[in-house]
Amino acid sequence: MDFFKRYGAIGGNQPQSPADTIQRMADRAETSTLLEDKRAAVLGLKGLSREYRVDVGEAALGALLKVLKEDSEDQNLLKAVLETLNNLCVRESPRGEASEASAVQADLAADRFSQAILRDSDDVISTFLGLLGDADFYIRYYTVQLLGTLHTCSGDELQKRVLVSPTGVGRLVDLLSDQRDIIRNEGIQLLIAMTKSNADIQKIVAFENAFDRLLGIVDEEGGVRGNIIVQDCLQLLHNLLNYNVSNQNFFRETSGIQRLPALLITDPSQTAAGRSGHPMSDADEEDPEWTKQHALNMLVVLDIIRMLIQPGNTNTQSNQTAMQQCGIIPPLLQLALAYEAPSSVRSQALYAIGDVIRAHQANQNLFQRILITAATDDDTINPGTRAIPEPAIVIVIRLSVGKRPAAVSANEYYIVRAAAAHLVQAYVGSNADAQLALAATLTPPGDINTISESEQHQSAGSLIVSVLLDWREACREDVWRVWYAALLLSTILRDHGECKEQALKITLGDTSRGEEPLPLINELMSQARQATQHGADARVSVALLTLMSVWLSNFPKGVSVFLEESANISFIVEQISGSTGINALVQGVSAFLLGLVYQFDIDPETPMTRESLYPILSKRVGADQLLIRVQRLRDSKEFQYAVGLAAGTYSNAFGGAPAEVFFDGVFTELFKQHYESFRLAIRLGPNEALANPSYAYLQGSMTGYASSAASGSAPGTPLVAGASTISRSASPAGGSSAAGGLGGMLAPTLTDRVSAEPTVAKAEYDALNAKFAEQTNEVSELRHALESSAAAYSALASAPQQHDRVDSAQLDQERSQLARVEAERDEHAKEVLNLRAQLEEVQKQLDISQLSGQQPMPDSDTATRVSELEQQMTALRLDNEKRETDWQSRCDELQKKLASAEKQVVKAAAAVRSTNKKKEQQQTADLEAMQADVKAKDELIAQLTAEVGELSKKAEQLDQMDELKERLANLEKEQEDLLVYLADQDQRAKENRAKLRKYGEDIPPSDDEGGDDDDE
Template identity: 35%
Template sequence: MEYLKTGLKTVLGAPEPGHQPSGTETVERLVDRVNNSTLLEDRRDACRALKAMSRKYRIEVGAQGMETLKQVLELDRADNETINYALDTLNNIMSPSQFEEEEDNPQVPMNIGEQFTEIFIKNPHNIQLVLDLLDEYDFRVRLSAVQLLISLLTNRSKDIQEIILVKPMGVSKMMDLLGDNREVIRNEALLLLIKLTKGNANIQKIVAFENAFDRLFEIVSTEGYSDGGIIVEDCLLLMLNLLKNNSSNINFFKEGSYIQRMLPMFNTSEENEDLGWSPQKVSNVHCMLQIVRTMVSPSNSAQIISSCQKIMKNVGLLDALCNILMASGVPADILTETINTVGEIVRGDTTNQEFLGNIMAPSNPPRPAIVVLLMSMVNEKQPFSLRCAVLYCFECYLYHNEMSQAALVQTLLPSSSDVSSLTSGQLLCGGLFSSDMLSNWFSTVALMHALIDNSVQKEQLLRVLLATNIGSSPVSLLHQCTLLLQQSTKLQSKVALLMLLSQWMSYCPAAVSAFLKVPGGVGYLVNQTCSNEHDENEYLLQGLSAFLLAICIHFNDDSVENYSKESLKQLLIKRIGMETYTAKVTEVSKHELYNRAAKHPQMKVRNVSEVLIDYEFCRLFKVLEIQLPRDKAMNEMSGVCWEPHISFHTLVFQMGGVLIQSLTTNQENDACNEVAERASPEEGATLERYKNLIRQQDARLQELVAQVDALIQQNQSLQGALNDILSANSQLKDENTLLKAQVSASTIVPAPPPTVLEDPRIMQYEERIQQLNEETSRLSEQLKSTQDHYSKSMEEFEKLKKDQDDLLELFADQDVKLSEYKMRLISLGQTIDEDVQAKEPLTEK
């Protein structure tokens, strides 16, 4: 510290006796020295002193010295030491974190670094100055430039990304840093590129085509793959940024044979297992699993998913991941993520699904890996996240695979094979009737996935019989599920059973008949639908019950005498009412957990209470929500249609025994007169009224057109004025911020600081800003009123235009009808008035 004081005395000269300069005064003199010194050594010393003060006096240095420091970067490029001091000072000014020296200073805002960054990047040339310094090979200059860019990206990432994107060679300069043989710079460059590529597809593509994957895999290999340090994790995070939601880069990665280069990351040899899993290795493998999932994510196109799945199978990646599943000593979070990853690699790919189905676990006795996974799913002692992962993997195993679906159902049917071995069907039945609510939900949903788009297995599952009590007759699985639904008191169990029954009975009349024969089944659904409970979850239960009731009507083959379509329809009308019924059904899609589940096949849940709705059920509900209203039996209920209401703004009336929709435009006035001559007195009076209506609408239409034109001009004028004021306001705020910083920082502790408003310059700025804010508010309000008026005028304009179009159609239809009647009278030998005969048909005009 004494050395620093001595250095400052050397730069600034000795202070006057009895006067100790404040921090603001010291900064001001240092900035002046940088601006006015002719000797490079003096400027360098002053920059070094500013750097030393920039942590404690950040506001003062930023407010007074930012412009000077930018000039140093531009004019003193020949002196690396001075440039380094300037870069470090700017980095301190714009640091996103707070320094220890500032913790006791309440005048320093927490986001002061972001405020200075906003001022710095208003001139994009400043970013170019920093980018140009990346070309300097000097260690300190290059490192300081990288660190400054990291701070800028941390504070204003999107703004910096857009600036760098248009800078020539901007991204290339950063990519070149990965080849720097000085590890410190290379490592900082990785952090810089991670921030630069986040959420910007264009930059991601540029980085990928700058050979990023080759360079990153070289670093990962050098560092020791999954056993490497945090640098491996940084490389993988950058890869993840480049691939996530970027189909172009995924194709590039796939076609560039990079998938097989991931294999060493999943090496699980016995030698490595003995070393254990360090926390860093867990992080590294977790990142690599995320990369694999990014390429086979269900949100990608089917073509990308399929090709990536095939490559992963062919190069042995799926095999390596299955080895991790069966290995001992694997941490729970890695095991969970590996299960999810394996699930997505096999999802929808028959070859990969078959491969997973044939894997045997090294247990005693040996069991299929699928069975071992299901044992974990129904075991309430296993971690919640692991159980969710197993369910997702099993769903992926069944997805679009009739063979695996049939194999599961077959394990539930009577068989002559060895019954001593545990099967997947037995595990699911055990979970279905378990006292553990989560096992109950998981097993029910897993069983439901064996029936999706598979009518054969729906009928096969009806053959499954269960022995409930010793000595009593066995009952069908559907019968038992219906009884469980009526007896259960747990929300999750009820929802799961309703989803299973909905999937089972949809498109399967035999299952509907079996359900209708279960005592109390229909009554339970009706009572649930009629329930008046006002809890969000109760609304969901009521909606699901109403939905299942609709399935009973729609897919009913009338084989159960007491519950034919017609009788169920009448029961619904009398007990529930169509208005109440449709309101209940719509409650399902309003539920928060329904909307969350509908977004992705994998459940995104944080705790057990959020396990409620399954993705595949949401798909079924969306399809049937459209299909069921078109059912004739549903639409005939009490004359009420379930289909979405149509907004009728046209007038419908009877004329000449024909139902005609009223609409036309005023351009056919003559046609109206001709139709009026042919019409009866009553029809003529009606037509005269519509002619008057058309004239009024036409006048109103012209008035609205003129209003709209005027409002558009006014809107453009107000928008321009508002933009000018906002720009001036922003500039004044920046200047005001700097002035406040200077004034507040000029106070000498411990004297109480004067208020900022005591400075006349700031008072002027504050008054001007207040005026501008008031003017901005006034113009914004005026603009809003104008836009509202404009919107209303346009709505009325469109309505009148539509009405007139429809009236034209009305008179055209009427003329055609009158012509038909005339021709019919002539054919019957009737005499037609010559004036009428002389008229040409309206449709020929």
């Protein structure tokens, strides 16, 4: 209160309230003509603005804005006004429960004052933007602070005002070039806030050369090893590129992508390659380890890289090409293999590599050729073991399924495994050759008892198989090793018949010792059985069963081998039928696997036919119970989490292992594809051709998994009921088609109802319906023939290009002709259905007359309708005969074309086999030559490595000499600058003394001036 007592004289020594004092100061600031009075009043308001914010804001805000616009030439006054406005608009954080209510009131007041400033009629924001060009440090600093405060309270309104100003955004970007770090840093924070969601400001900032300025600041601050300013610059760069296609194009065209690899390079001692036996200097050993800030900076860089190559974006392909050309994959690999780097950084680096090569053939081929000499993460291996060059994909697979460092927990290392698996999936995605190459490495380990001894020098496929077979040893350390091994094998086998064939050939057991060879597929089922019996983690059983589902889908030969082991079906049935002690997820996957086995059990050499499986499925297990198990699996939170993970709703890129992770994206996609056909398969008899991929479509039952999931109802329920009706109405021979079944279901009903009145219309109707069924069967047979021909064509995808063009054109022509025939058939079917409706209406009238006790006397109306029906049936019969002749001719023509096409297919296949044999011989010779070349190059590499080591030592000595010379030159330059500065100061001192003497001051001469005075 001492402050208010000083102003007591103004009111006649009467004590004044704070509000009165503030009002008087506001009046003085607004009406005083002298700058000293205004300055004193504003300084007083500034002192009261924190404690009495509301009173000062309500009384003096208008006066402060007026002073700001009218007296901008006085810098001290401007600084006081800006500080006061900032105090009025800044929000306060509560310091305890007692002050929380007051903080809320203060924030409301701050928002109100901010809105008043932004809605000022004279556009005070333009004044603020103009002050950003002021050279004074405090004015510029307080202006940036005030703009940041206003943006916190009313960001959208401030952005609109800045965009209206012609040079507003340019002024903000100029802050990045300010040599005063405090102002530059405040400017970066303000730009981060303003570019977070405003695309217009993002574009203007980008075209103000912000990319180059930001990357320049990052370099000045020490790169990614720098402080939090580096993180702020990278975050601003992220904001400018996020969801902004034009800025991404501009960034690529201005060579911004070419500067990203330099940000990824870290110290060699921090990488796994640095631990591969190469000596490190003392300087390397003294380098600091990964700090928290270093990791945060690197994560933002990696996020920028992934943002530029998001799947589905129009610029992704171009950005992937640019990244490959600038060599971004090697530093990303180096970062991913950095042993001392945090797991979050390593995982994001692996995700980034996967995004760079996803669906990009050139990048995938480049990644395939990369050889790396790096130590494994398994720190239990002898450090003296010599590392040999290995393909990058082998090392990545080892990261996913191999042993983890002892210092890292399984929960933390999970994100590295997940990222490595993502990279493998990106490598084989849309790359059938890569799938086949990995499938060729699927070889059984030499001895199952020695699987866990060492993971080095194993091929990718052998490592995956060994982990799956020795799941007990793997689970002791980390159950995710087994889970990801199953995922990777599913990825290799997914939708690739040759890979499934290759894996099916793998057998275990030494025949020289009299052991019977056991196929790998049955051995894995045996391991799943043992894991369930021994009470292992449910993820092991789920992983192995989902792997079996992927392997057996659309693979009848594999189903045949699977059924050779009778224990497999017994185990699956036991899991489905069990009521206690069995995991619900295991039951659901087992039920789905049984449905797939039944659906694709069509191999002629199968040891257990569909007729043998059907009683097990329908009686021992029960179709209803099977549906319930699969329905519960579909509705489980674990399965829904996997679906969301594949769709991008969830992410496992950060943090530990989520408890909901049981299923992978490969299985969920397979489940969605076969869900509806599975529901039909278990309801239909063994003679239905459910294994045909187009069966569900021909039955008209594929309503879609997504639509049924969105509706919330049990998907496909009406379809199952309809399927059972069709099954019951089918003929004993079981060979009727879908349309025939429909006719057989409807025709008997009409026949029974009008049997008492045999009419000409009904007889003609029966004959017409029979012909319709025959024609439908013929069209169905033609469809199957065309599908067989199409399958033959697709098998010749590697044939010469001219055969592909001829076969494709011919196949398209045949399909179009068949479509026209089916369209005419559908029109004919509609006419038949209309006729059925008319007959039903006539029969209803007859039934009504019979119930009323009247005899069915044909009246004139009935006779007329019968006559009309007879005329319609006569016309329909003539039209049908004509169409039947036309259809028959077309069917004959199609059969001839199909026969011709089959001949061409046989010839093309023979030519392809001959060509492939020659290519195989040539490739064998080339491979031997390449092996000899590789051996010679290995020797040359060893020699060059020794020479490089000697040259490196000499280069270090030269670098030290250059550094000393540079330091000496700098010292000489500084000495010259100092001499110039001293001479300048001496000259100024002489001039000042001379001026003082002119004013009559008695200034004694200095030593330098003594000689000059004597001469005078």
